[in-house]
Amino acid sequence: MTLATHEAAGGLVAAVVAPLPAIGFVLAFLSHFALDAIPHWDYNISSLERNPADPLRNKVLFERGFRGDAAKVVLDCLIGLAVILLFHYLAALPLVPMLIGAAAGALPDFLQFIYFVFKAEPITSLQKFHVWMHATKRIRSALGGVVFQASVLAIIAFLVIYCR
Ligand SMILES: [Zn+2]
Numbered sequence: 001m002t003l004a005t006h007e008a009a010g011g012l013v014a015a016v017v018a019p020l021p022a023i024g025f026v027l028a029f030l031s032h033f034a035l036d037a038i039p040h041w042d043y044n045i046s047s048l049e050r051n052p053a054d055p056l057r058n059k060v061l062f063e064r065g066f067r068g069d070a071a072k073v074v075l076d077c078l079i080g081l082a083v084i085l086l087f088h089y090l091a092a093l094p095l096v097p098m099l100i101g102a103a104a105g106a107l108p109d110f111l112q113f114i115y116f117v118f119k120a121e122p123i124t125s126l127q128k129f130h131v132w133m134h135a136t137k138r139i140r141s142a143l144g145g146v147v148f149q150a151s152v153l154a155i156i157a158f159l160v161i162y163c164r
Contacts, residue, residue: 001040003073003106005149006032007080010105011098012087012153012160018097028101032108033130038152039137041145043076045069048116055131056124060116077106083153091161 013031014024046065051057060066084102088095108130115127139145 001035001038001149001152002042002079002146003076003109004080004083005153006035006105006109007077007102008083008087008105008153009035009156011084011102012093012156014097014101014104015087015093016160016164018094021097021100024097024101025104028104029107032105033133035152036108036130036134039135039139040149041139041142043072043142045072056127058116060113080106087157087161091157093161 009031010028014021014028017023017027047061047063047069049059049061049064080102084095084098087093088098108126111123111126112130115123139148
């Protein structure tokens with residue numbers, strides 16, 4: 001899923017256990033894999049050379065549109081932060097635990113990037129788990145994909161805000 005969705009979901013999950021930020025970090029980190037297991041849409045990363053037969057052989061080609069990809073990722077992260085701030089102001093959810101959760105929610109994809117470049121343990125084992133958890137079915141429509149992720153987030157937000 002997008003980093004914005006992972007950040008917001010991680011932040012929401014961590015808000016549930018706000019007095020225990022370490023637990024919030026772990027739960028938010030794990031929420032990443034649970035969300036990736038749901039079939040979803042992802043934007044194209046042109047500098048990523050995919051190996052459909054073996055995703056563990058995917059690699060980053062820095063000369064192939066990496067700057068544009070980096071800009072997309074930064075924008076994606078900023079949208080996630082904006083959503084976190086929105087939840088903080090509208091639902092009075094605690095900001096610092098949510099920021100920790102947001103970082104933990106997005107962390108697996110940054111570790112995935114490090115794997116694509118360096119391919120070394122212990123990140124290789126984590127990448128195997130990431131690939132194993134990741135849904136193989138994809139939502140192709142960007143609009144449908146965004147609406148779907150926003151809906152998943154709305155359900156998590158509802159559960160967190162009203163059941164806290
Ligand atoms: Zn992921």
